[in-house]
Amino acid sequence: MFLPSQFFGAPTPVKISRISVYQADLPMKEGSYSWSTQSFSGFDSTVVAIETDEGITGYGETCPLGPSYLAAYPEGARTGIATIAPDLIGEDPTQLDRINDRLDLLLKGHPYVKSAIDMACWDILGKVTGLPVYALLGGKRQEAVTLFKVISRTDPDVMAARVAEYREMGFRQFQMKVGEDPTTDIERFRKVAAAMEPGEVMDADANTGWRQHDAIRVVDAVRPLAAEHDIRLYIEQPCLTYEECLTVRQHTDLPMILDECMESLPVLLRGYHDRAMDLINLKINRMGGLTRARQVRDLCISLGIVMTIEDSWGGEIATSAIAHLAQATPESFHFQSSAFHEYHTVAIAEGGPVVTGGTMCASDAPGLGVEPIMDVLGAPVYTT
Numbered sequence: 001m002f003l004p005s006q007f008f009g010a011p012t013p014v015k016i017s018r019i020s021v022y023q024a025d026l027p028m029k030e031g032s033y034s035w036s037t038q039s040f041s042g043f044d045s046t047v048v049a050i051e052t053d054e055g056i057t058g059y060g061e062t063c064p065l066g067p068s069y070l071a072a073y074p075e076g077a078r079t080g081i082a083t084i085a086p087d088l089i090g091e092d093p094t095q096l097d098r099i100n101d102r103l104d105l106l107l108k109g110h111p112y113v114k115s116a117i118d119m120a121c122w123d124i125l126g127k128v129t130g131l132p133v134y135a136l137l138g139g140k141r142q143e144a145v146t147l148f149k150v151i152s153r154t155d156p157d158v159m160a161a162r163v164a165e166y167r168e169m170g171f172r173q174f175q176m177k178v179g180e181d182p183t184t185d186i187e188r189f190r191k192v193a194a195a196m197e198p199g200e201v202m203d204a205d206a207n208t209g210w211r212q213h214d215a216i217r218v219v220d221a222v223r224p225l226a227a228e229h230d231i232r233l234y235i236e237q238p239c240l241t242y243e244e245c246l247t248v249r250q251h252t253d254l255p256m257i258l259d260e261c262m263e264s265l266p267v268l269l270r271g272y273h274d275r276a277m278d279l280i281n282l283k284i285n286r287m288g289g290l291t292r293a294r295q296v297r298d299l300c301i302s303l304g305i306v307m308t309i310e311d312s313w314g315g316e317i318a319t320s321a322i323a324h325l326a327q328a329t330p331e332s333f334h335f336q337s338s339a340f341h342e343y344h345t346v347a348i349a350e351g352g353p354v355v356t357g358g359t360m361c362a363s364d365a366p367g368l369g370v371e372p373i374m375d376v377l378g379a380p381v382y383t384t
């Protein structure tokens, strides 16, 4: 049998030659973004550029949702990358699991720090092989990714008015931010539900904001709205702890999405065995990057758990990673995703996912398919 000579022997390794870190502000088009008791006018994002000796550069992004959403903060992302970057010089970025072993050896925890580096390495792998990241993650398993639109927490009447506005943009799935005062939250449910059309999705995300007894009061009060308006009503992360959420889950037959407390494979398995949730929210940087998010994605498919696939926040680069992972996930296991870059007044990269009528598609170009706009990113805040 004839085999071309290039099939023999080890491939020439690609080596990381330089790592640079950039900071970008992402101001909100609507002026603010509010959930539970938090409110921000924009988010502070971190972009990493990993250069190789082959002249290929990969880009990654990590954007904690401010400093008080998860145990993650923007300055920490940059400090963390600067701490480990010198020890990554000379490593082969295309060996993804090996790179993740190295990241874990260099820094305990801090998955949001590692996420940007892992993402940039996937971008490099795609550019080296000439394949889009969705192909490397298992192939294009859905042509377009269903999006949800966030209805930011504000006055209940204003929130209800936004349903028609967002429907006009093509959205049929809405993530309504609640988790503040339970009485006002119940009013939010009622007014927003009344503005919805049959079959639309209301994902009521409390972002850990309710106490257990308040959450039980709310789910009891809003349960009739699903039938009354013929809407698909979901409750997302009602309380801070897994145990509190499980108690709420055992009290209601409304489908439950767990997000903030689904931070690792062991807790996912615990949730599966306890029947604690119908869906999870898989956030790339809470898992430590695409490599670990892919593991969770695959396990969820094996266990029959449907996913919202997203990140804590981000611009075009992080959203591109979301789109690639979501497109490589079967439609029946993908609930919804978020096109974060559509929420900002500033673009940080060209080639981000194309949004059309409540769906988005990743680029078919090699890697993530994004090209940072260096005029926006400015000078690096750190270089090895």
Ligand code: MG
Pocket (backbone or CB within 6 Å): 205, 207, 236, 237, 259, 260, 281
């Ligand atoms: Mg959530």
